[in-house]
Amino acid sequence: MMVAIRRNPHSRLLHALLAMAGTDASIAQARSEPWASITFQGARHLLSLRICGTDAHHRAADMAEALPEAEFRIPGHIVADVAVDGRSVGYEEDGTPWAILELSALTIEDW
Numbered sequence: 690m691m692v693a694i695r696r697n698p699h700s701r702l703l704h705a706l707l708a709m710a711g712t713d714a715s716i717a718q719a720r721s722e723p724w725a726s727i728t729f730q731g732a733r734h735l736l737s738l739r740i741c742g743t744d745a746h747h748r749a750a751d752m753a754e755a756l757p758e759a760e761f762r763i764p765g766h767i768v769a770d771v772a773v774d775g776r777s778v779g780y781e782e783d784g785t786p787w788a789i790l791e792l793s794a795l796t797i798e799d800w
């Protein structure tokens with residue numbers, strides 16, 4: 690009997706979030722840890738997403754609003770939950786706006 694190996698969805702989730710954030714976005718910190726319930730197994734993902742540029746504050750607000758309803762396509766996994774745990778904004782020394790979104794996500798294996 691052949692058992693399918695489930696790939697860790699962490700990097701695919703990070704790429705999807707970066708694509709959603711648009712240009713001048715980066716992952717400042719990220720980690721993933723295994724997660725399981727009685728009926729599901731998956732991973733909890735915690736990350737800091739940094740958005741820079743003249744419209745950074747607006748893009749971060751729009752993304753924070755859109756994330757709870759966003760759908761992500763990650764083969765073999767379902768993104769069950771994405772939450773904004775914190776948001777901070779500021780300006781670089783040259784006046785360029787930045788925003789950081791603290792995010793958590795739960796992915797579960799899709800059998």
